[in-house]
Amino acid sequence: MSPQSATIDPAAEMIIVGQGICGTFLSYYLHKAGKKIVVYDAPRPDTASKVASGVINPVTGRRIVRTWMIEEVMPFAVDAYRALEQELNVQLIEQKNILDFHPTAQMQLAFEERLPQETQYLKKSDHPAQWQQYFNYPFGIGETNPCWLMDINTLLMEWRKQLKQHNQLIEETYNIDNPPASTLNPPPLTIFCDGVAGFNNPFFKSLPYTRMKGEALIVSIPHLPRTNMYKQGLNIVPWKGDLWWVGSSYEWNFETTAPTASFKQKTIAQLNSFLKLPYTVIDHLASERPANMERRPFVGLHPLLPHIGILNGMGTKGCSLAPYFAHQLAAHLVNNEPINPLADVQRFTKILSR
Ligand SMILES: Cc1cc2nc3c(=O)[nH]c(=O)nc-3n(C[C@H](O)[C@H](O)[C@H](O)COP(=O)(O)OP(=O)(O)OC[C@H]3O[C@@H](n4cnc5c(N)ncnc54)[C@H](O)[C@@H]3O)c2cc1C
Known part of the structure; x- marks a missing residue:
């Protein structure tokens, strides 16, 4: 890593490392709460957030089961993207249901068996014949409804402009071994939203x-x-x-x-x-x-280093999990509100204490 050239705003209370979906929502909620923040993000084209399709799908896998906490995180995410649409004056979210053209007779059967059990999110397609001019599908069509599509690249770009306007963005790699100078004592809270770079983050690399x-x-x-x-x-x-x-x-x-x-x-x-x-x-x-073995995010403060925190481990579900857990982490940092124990990084106290 390069030496740190920037000196942060001496009044900055919190440093956020990374402006993917996690860093974007965390900086948004902390900024709204009136916190003085600085975000580090070196521009890179191939981060997970920039490559993601931006889909929130309430069901998952071959067994077509509900994704974790979907009843809470999906409506929360829809409201969060809509609030940002208003604030940034851009379109960020649209409902686009998934049409599932079953690839095999077994998959068709699996879908039909799930239909009576999952009436909230699964439907039969209304007019299956209308798609014949576009696709080959010998095994019928199922529909997942509602699904949402986010324009993550526009979100990142537009929020970045806001951060720049408020002098809250440093477009550099944050050097963990040589952190920026600050006049605060204790030093500002530093929250790592560093995505896959977190695999090598000395504070958190032992997470699974x-x-x-x-x-x-x-x-x-x-x-x-x-x-x-x-x-x-x-x-x-x-x-x-x-x-x-x-x-x-x-x-x-x-x-x-x-x-x-x-x-x-x-x-x-x-x-x-x-x-x-x-x-x-x-x-x-x-x-x-930034996936993990438990398929649950890493959210909160380091158990031994209370000025170091994390919002990471979103795996395949950053679009729905990041808004919800960024909000929860911001409420924890500002008002000491609890973090869901299944997501709280304190569950790894033993591993992180080694
Ligand atoms: C092909 C693909 C498709 C996907 N599709 C979906 C989907 O449809 N729906 C969904 O919910 N999820 C999807 N995902 C998953 C989703 O992309 C991730 O869960 C999410 O983007 C993770 O966001 P993040 O902010 O944690 O990490 P990132 O997007 O990786 O952001 C981390 C940021 O931190 C910066 N950074 C790291 N270290 C430093 C440092 N030291 N100093 C400064 N900056 C630093 C990086 O440059 C980056 O900008 C997909 C992922 C892939 C790869």
Whole structure:
């Protein structure tokens, strides 16, 4: 890491390291609470938040079960993105339900068996024949409703402008070994929202992180209706402008974090069998997710170092979990409100005390 060149505002009470989804929402809530904050973020194109499709899907996996805490985190996230839309005067969120074109007869059966049990989020598609001009789907269509699509890149960019306007952004890598000079004693609270860089963060690297890479193709598909997100093994999700995001992989063992020819080849083969429309591949993205073995976030203050904190470990669900837990962490830092014990990093006191 490079030596720290910036000296922070001597009045800064809190330093936030990283401006992905976590750092964005945490800085937003602390700023709203009147705290004097400084955010460090060195611009990088391939962070998890910039590569993410931006989907909140209330159900997950082959068994189509509800995702953790979805009844609380999804409505909270929708309100949070809408509040930021008002504040930043941009569109950030739209309801776009997922049409699930079952890839096999077994998956169709699994969906139909879940339908009577999961009446809140699962439906049969209203007019299944209307999609025949766009897709091949011999095993029918299910719908997940409601699902939400966030424009995370616009959120990060617009919030960054606000931070700059308030002189709250330092576009540099925060050097943990050589922290910036501050006149405060004790030093300002430093909260790490550093995503996958947290795997090597000396304060938190013993947390049970796990590596999980994801890749996506950015594709132009003229004439495909932008009313929905589409799924058949892979997800086809509206992206910037009139483009589509197509992915993703979930890779636990990989030699490179860069985009790979094998993902591109496999995805093109899947697209060719699913999609009836012509398309052009425009770009290819890849990033690691800040995942962990427990699939629960890391939120709160270090058990031994009360001026050091963390908001990380969002895994595959940053869009829904980050607003909720950033709010909870801000309320903890400002008003000493409790953090959900299943997310509180204090649950790792033993590991973090070694
Ligand atoms: C292919 C893919 C698809 C995904 N799709 C979805 C989806 O549809 N829905 C969903 O909910 N989630 C999705 N995710 C997961 C989601 O992207 C993550 O959960 C979320 O973005 C994590 O946000 P973060 O703020 O913790 O980390 P990041 O986005 O990685 O942000 C960390 C930031 O900290 C900065 N940083 C790190 N160290 C330092 C330092 N020392 N100094 C200064 N800056 C530093 C980094 O540059 C970065 O800007 C997807 C992920 C991938 C890879």
